[in-house]
Amino acid sequence: MGSSGRAEVSDEALMLRYQRGDLSAFADLVARHKTPLFNFVLRQIGASGAAEDLVQEVFVRVIENAGTFKHEAKFTTWAYTIARNLCVDHHRKASYRRHASLDERDVREHGEGPSLGDQVADSHPRASTERRAIANEIQVKVVAALDALPGEQREVFLLRQVANLPFQEIASITGTPENTVKSRMRYALERLQEALTEFEEYARALR
Amino acid sequence: MDCEKFDQILIDALYDELDELTLAAAKRHAEGCQRCQAAWSGLRATLKIGVLPTVEPPASLEPNILKAAHEAHGNVPWPKRVGRAISWAGSYAMRPQTAMAAILVLMLGSSVIFVRRKPDRSGPSRVSVTERGVPEQAAEEMRPERIGVPRERSVALGRSSRRDDDRQPGSGGPFAAPTAAAQREAPASEGEARPSKGGDKALDTFAEAPRSRGIGSVDDIGGSGAGLGAFADRAAESKKKEEPSAGAPPDHPSAAPKDGYGSAMDLYSAGRFAEADKAFNDVAASGAKNAALAALYSAKSTEAAYGCTQAAAKYETVASRYAGTSAAAEAQWGAANCYKLSGNLDRAYALYYQLRTVAGYRDKAEAELGNLRILQQQTAAKASRAQPPAKPAAPPAQATSAPRNANQPAQSQ
Numbered sequence: 001m002g003s004s005g006r007a008e009v010s011d012e013a014l015m016l017r018y019q020r021g022d023l024s025a026f027a028d029l030v031a032r033h034k035t036p037l038f039n040f041v042l043r044q045i046g047a048s049g050a051a052e053d054l055v056q057e058v059f060v061r062v063i064e065n066a067g068t069f070k071h072e073a074k075f076t077t078w079a080y081t082i083a084r085n086l087c088v089d090h091h092r093k094a095s096y097r098r099h100a101s102l103d104e105r106d107v108r109e110h111g112e113g114p115s116l117g118d119q120v121a122d123s124h125p126r127a128s129t130e131r132r133a134i135a136n137e138i139q140v141k142v143v144a145a146l147d148a149l150p151g152e153q154r155e156v157f158l159l160r161q162v163a164n165l166p167f168q169e170i171a172s173i174t175g176t177p178e179n180t181v182k183s184r185m186r187y188a189l190e191r192l193q194e195a196l197t198e199f200e201e202y203a204r205a206l207r
Numbered sequence: 208m209d210c211e212k213f214d215q216i217l218i219d220a221l222y223d224e225l226d227e228l229t230l231a232a233a234k235r236h237a238e239g240c241q242r243c244q245a246a247w248s249g250l251r252a253t254l255k256i257g258v259l260p261t262v263e264p265p266a267s268l269e270p271n272i273l274k275a276a277h278e279a280h281g282n283v284p285w286p287k288r289v290g291r292a293i294s295w296a297g298s299y300a301m302r303p304q305t306a307m308a309a310i311l312v313l314m315l316g317s318s319v320i321f322v323r324r325k326p327d328r329s330g331p332s333r334v335s336v337t338e339r340g341v342p343e344q345a346a347e348e349m350r351p352e353r354i355g356v357p358r359e360r361s362v363a364l365g366r367s368s369r370r371d372d373d374r375q376p377g378s379g380g381p382f383a384a385p386t387a388a389a390q391r392e393a394p395a396s397e398g399e400a401r402p403s404k405g406g407d408k409a410l411d412t413f414a415e416a417p418r419s420r421g422i423g424s425v426d427d428i429g430g431s432g433a434g435l436g437a438f439a440d441r442a443a444e445s446k447k448k449e450e451p452s453a454g455a456p457p458d459h460p461s462a463a464p465k466d467g468y469g470s471a472m473d474l475y476s477a478g479r480f481a482e483a484d485k486a487f488n489d490v491a492a493s494g495a496k497n498a499a500l501a502a503l504y505s506a507k508s509t510e511a512a513y514g515c516t517q518a519a520a521k522y523e524t525v526a527s528r529y530a531g532t533s534a535a536a537e538a539q540w541g542a543a544n545c546y547k548l549s550g551n552l553d554r555a556y557a558l559y560y561q562l563r564t565v566a567g568y569r570d571k572a573e574a575e576l577g578n579l580r581i582l583q584q585q586t587a588a589k590a591s592r593a594q595p596p597a598k599p600a601a602p603p604a605q606a607t608s609a610p611r612n613a614n615q616p617a618q619s620q
Contacts, residue, residue: 020295023276030272033450038264052268059272067290071298142257144580160222161259168216186250189221193253 011075019066029075030059037083039162043146044087045094050127054086080163081173084155091151138199146194153188156181208236213243221250250569393573468497475508499525499534515545536565543575552579 011032017025037058044050061082062069069078148155152174159170167185171178213236219225220233237244299305471486487505489496502525510518522542529535543558556579562572 016298018492019298023273026276027273030269034264034269037259038268039259039262042262043259048262048265052265054269055264055268056275060275060279063276067294077392138256139260142259145257146259158259162261166224167222179215186218189250189253189257192257193249196253196257199256 012071012073014194015066015069015075016071019069026063029062033076033079036163039086040080040158041083043158043162044084045090046147050090054083054090057086058083074169076163076165077169077172080159080165084173134199138196141195141199142192145192148195149188149191153184153191156184157188157192160185208232210236210240210243213237213240214246217243217250219252220247236512247494343350363574466495467493468495468501471501472505475504480508484512499529499532502529503534503538503541506541510541510545515548518542519545519549519551536562538570539565540568540571543572547575552582 001158002061009028011029012027014029020031032086034055039207040049041054041058042048045051045054062079129153146157149157155174156170159165160167165173167178171181174181176184213233216225216229216233220230223230225233233247237247467486467490471483471490474480474486475482484505487501487508490501491505495501497516506525507523508519509521522538522545525538526535526542529538539558539562543555543562546552546555546558556576557573559572559579562568563576565572
């Protein structure tokens, strides 16, 4: 998902190559970051179509401001700062509209990717069916708990869990001290823990 | 570790971002603390099951982004293109190899500038003195002990004597002894009445010496080592000035645009002595830089135009007005010659006698004094033969006295 999956060339090296006119380097950057960025934006604003537009806008801004990027900076910090600002703007505009688009499908309640059940499924069909049902239930609870989180805590949770960014980088993106970021993360986890209390035994069984 | 500290590091412990020592301490604390143990295990379980499902972006997202990138790449405004170019150049400029190369080029460039810098702009000019061979006899005679100069001035005096003696083999002392450059310019056959241009150059430069170096009188030159040293220095400088230098016009009047002196010298060289006399007189009266030389050449022009009778007085005027200068010494020499030619042997004797103390004239003056003594003896002998009973002619009572009736024609120089 995030930068941990990257092996050979760093994001900054690819960005440097793109600054020199190498479009393939930019394509690599898009391939690396489109999914975590999309998920981050999707979980922030909740609408798939709008998330797609915003992610596209993130990369357009990267293109437009590529000349100002310095290779001492981290690409992910830069890109997620842009994405976060776009999400804030989107929320501001949405608060004025006060109504959702009719053609938007809310994906908060229905995840489209591999579910927890897929992750924990084993080769035994009977057990797998039961676990898939539990996992789907957990996902609904997790998404509901995430929606119930304050924006600051949800933002930190998503940057850590979806974008897989270190706390120091999250602090830089959100413009808050690192200890504050960790506190917000802990509160978010505790809220999630409360929402998943009934699955505690199941969770321990997964250890 | 206590519970408060454990709470602070709990998140880092959950994400394995603690160092080993702290992590071990946290584990030890959790094993002994039920509350912290519950918090740790509870949050770890939540992290494990509270995984958000990953939603794949629409397939159109990536092509749309790349299409936008291509369009943006083709439509980048020129300021941004310049920015990219600067960024690209900056990425190279920030490399240490580039910085070292720049420093190397800077060092080489600055060293080239310093090497090409002319030394005369950086500080006071240095006088280069070329030492030449000195006749042993002349060096012996010019030793400071012999001419009464203190020892500390002997170095300057030595230089002066060598320089002066070096010039003596020439046609007429330092004035008529042209430098090597002047000798190339001037024909060797020209006599004293028409000195060569090289000689004129030497005269010009020597005439300036007393004014700038403070030589006030003939005594300075004859009796002061400092004066002689300064004289030698000026001689060296005049030699240096005669050598052509790139970019700097020579100080010599003949090389400069024609002024009054140059015009007068042209007349003199053309043999128009009467006009030259007047022209030189004007220059001398104007008090110009080379007034002493102009006065000297005025006297020379008078001699050539009107004869020694009128010139002698003029020579004497120059010698007294510009006393201490080389022009005055030359004028004194001219006056003595004129007196000798006109039969005034007493005055000629006195002037020659004085010239013995002037460097560059001593040998010539001694020779002329010897000639005059012979003339005096011959005159006395004639007188005794014409008047047998008369008293024998008495020798000069003083060194400066001369025979009173020396009417015999003088020898040519």
